[in-house]
Amino acid sequence: MTLTQVARExxxxxxxxxxxxxxxxxxxxxxxxxxxxxxxxxxxxxxRGARRDGFIAMVVAELTNPFYASLAEECSTLAAEAGYSLLIAASGRQHARENALSAQLSSTDSIAGLIFAGMHRTNPELERAIAGGLPVVVIDEEVDLSPSTAVSTVTVDNYGGAYQATSYLATLGHRRIAHVGGPPGLLTSEDRLRGYRDALAAHGLAADETLVLRGPYTEEYGASVVPYLTRVEAPTAVFVGSDIVAVGLLSGAELQGLRIPEDLSVVGCDGIQLGQWLRPRLTTLAQPVRALAHAALEALGRVIDSPGETTRQVLPLQLVVRGSAVAPRTTPEA
Structure with a gap:
């Protein structure tokens, strides 16, 4: 007899x-x-004697993006140190798969808890799982839930990081600063866009909406935006909302004859290890990946031990200065 039959009865x-x-x-x-x-x-x-609580699950948006891969690796390592095995499932950035995985994992008897790192604001199945008693911690991208549903979250200060990155470019002397952001609607994307705009205003720079580009967090998208950054009145700098997009941008810039950083300074976001091997090395906002993983597992442990108790943690991003962002060759008038 299965738990499903017991639950139905x-x-x-x-x-x-x-x-x-x-x-x-x-x-x-x-x-x-x-x-x-x-x-x-x-x-x-x-x-009663079986060790049925030795597994926790983790849902990530994808594993091809080094940020999610390193986050999953850190969670796996820390979970093992705590005596748990970590099961990792990737949704391929698809909304339907995020919902389906939430439903499947919540109905699995051997799962003691779930760390959820998706890429969509809504997830009815995740909300049902939380309401049904599954211990859940949401990290990175927050999920909209009904007021009656509370969940522990671990995120980063995307607004503050974007403000810092844009301010850094303005302090170097750049006056036309573009922003290549993530998909509209994601809280991380919107917070980074808001930080970018507020930093421009703080430095007395007019916001030019033609310099704001939005799209998926992929290398292909990064390469595709290069023609928009080489037109008349082109920007001299760009804050990119994802390192993997910045990787594509740097590759596309070379094909278009655009020199980084001489013609265009670039600051990314995430701090993936690949960035330090690029030429030029990528200036970036580094995500505290190990701290994220550690905070997520600690929060999940608290939820497992004390059902109904939730916490909210916001960790800082750190600007790592390398070679992809320098002062413009000539500083135009503001």
Missing amino acids: AGVSVSTVSRYLRGQLKVQDKTAQRIDNAVRTTGYRVD
């Missing part, structure tokens, strides 16, 4: 049954009685 979710039987979830007396009766009715055998 008791009229509750599979994750509720699983966590109740493992002692990880407190439920109302009437609910507990229904579950206990369902266990007896179906003949389900509760293996």
Whole structure:
């Protein structure tokens, strides 16, 4: 007999049954009685001695992006040190797959908790899983939930980082600064765009909306924006909202005869290791990947030990200055 049959008999979710039987979830007396009766009715055998709480799951948007790959690697390492095995699933940046993975993992008896690093603002199945008692921590990109659903989050200060990066370019003497941002609607993208705009205003620079480009976090998109950065009244600098996009931009610039940083200074965001091997080496806002992983696992542990208790952590981004951003050859008038 399976947990699914027990859950159907008791009229509750599979994750509720699983966590109740493992002692990880407190439920109302009437609910507990229904579950206990369902266990007896179906003949389900509760293996009290099995180590059923030794697995946690992690959903990431993709593994081809080095940021997500390094984040998953850090989480895996730290989970192992804490005595857990980490199961990693990639959604391929697809909304439907993020929902499907949330549903599948919440119904899996052996999963003690979930670290969720998706790329979409909504996820009805994740909300159902949280409401059903699955311990969840959302990291990097926040998810919109109903007011009655609370979840622990670990994010970074995207607004402050973007403000710092744009201010750095302005301090170098750049007056036309472009922004190549992520997909519209993502909180990370919107916060970085807001930080960019506010930094321009703080330095007395007029915002030119023709210098704001939005698209997916891919190398292909980075290469495709280069023609827009080489037109009349071209920018002398650009803040790119993702290192992997900046990688594509640097490659596309070379093909177009655009010299980095002589013709265009570039600052990226994420701090992927590949950036230090590019030529020129990429100036970037470094994500605190290990700190993110450590905070996520600590937060998940608290949720597992104390269901209903949630926390919110915001970590800083660090500007790492390398060779891809320098003062413009001539400083135009503001």
